[in-house]
Amino acid sequence: MTLMLHAGGEAIAYDALTALSTPDPTASHVPVPHHAVVDMVRYALGFFGHELLEEHHAVTTDGMNYFGVLSLRSPHGDYTDMVGLRNSHKKQFPIGIAIGSRVFVCDNLAFSADHVIRRKHTANAKRDLPGLVAAVIEPLGVARQALAHTYDRYKSLSLPDEMADQAIMAMYRDGVINVTRIADVLRAYEEPPHDWGDKTPWRLFNAATFTLTGRVAENPAATRRLHDVIDGVCQRLL
Structure with a gap:
């Protein structure tokens, strides 16, 4: 699991994440609750048959920025596929959902993976995000199988x-x-x-x-x- 915490981030349980307050929306910025981003990704992963193995969450000390990593049990080998998440209530960065064989999400804002969704916090973000998440996660099974073939070649x-x-x-x-x-x-x-x-x-x-x-x-x-x-x-x- 690769959730890096060295710029003020603090680990937090999911239940505590749901208790964090979300700022009121403005005309140009409509915050999405941190736990809502997690819930959308969890639901899409489960809907498309991906088994969640473990998850880690963190927020900055003021609770305004969120970082998370979910790991998926691989049916193909001795490694895990990863989903990285981030969200900000203070316009520091857009909603981010990253998917790859290994994802690095850091509280210094490093964010990298094979497939990345970035969505600004607009009035339509909460409406559009489930579809965007599903569009990436639906073909994830094919991507995971291709990665398994790559690793099989490495081993052979x-x-x-x-x-x-x-x-x-x-x-x-x-x-x-x-x-x-x-x-x-x-x-x-x-x-x-x-x-x-x-x-x-x-x-x-x-x-x-x-x-x-x-x-x-x-x-x-x-x-x-x-x-x-x-x-x-x-x-x-x-």
């Missing part, structure tokens, strides 16, 4: 040490990791802290994401570039 290919070294340097050149993390990725690949199987692109992918844990909020594009590096390795191995 043997990765020579020379190519692993080249891939780690490609991560550095492409801005996935900085120079101080090169050794960390190599160490996690050579001596895995978890069972990621034999030396494959999957093991290297996990070594990199393990090293990036807690740092991606500052560089949210890193996960997309990491996939590009690992996909390139796989193409060379096929």
Whole structure:
């Protein structure tokens, strides 16, 4: 679960979230209750058959900004698909719903995923959001299956040490990791802290994401570039 709290955010239970007050609307800004955003996404996920595994919520100290992450049980493998949420009562950012294999939602406003909805707080926002959410979540099953096929390919290919070294340097050149993390990725690949199987692109992918844990909020594009590096390795191995 990747909900980063280091800029004043405080974890909060869902029940406490429902008790937070919502500011009165103005002509140009119609706040949507934080819990209402969660409820809409929960409903759409359940309607389209996605099983919610766990959820984490946070708000800023004044309760005006909300951040959340929901994880979905994957029927395809040993990982979770993620849904990230954010909402603001003070016009700091629009309503955001992000969906991907791993989502990073941070109280410093970093927000990244494979598919992102952003909706301003207008008079029609509450009316339109359920349809927008459904439009993204309805095809989510297909996206999750495609991701599973990608990970199966990562797991199926043997990765020579020379190519692993080249891939780690490609991560550095492409801005996935900085120079101080090169050794960390190599160490996690050579001596895995978890069972990621034999030396494959999957093991290297996990070594990199393990090293990036807690740092991606500052560089949210890193996960997309990491996939590009690992996909390139796989193409060379096929």
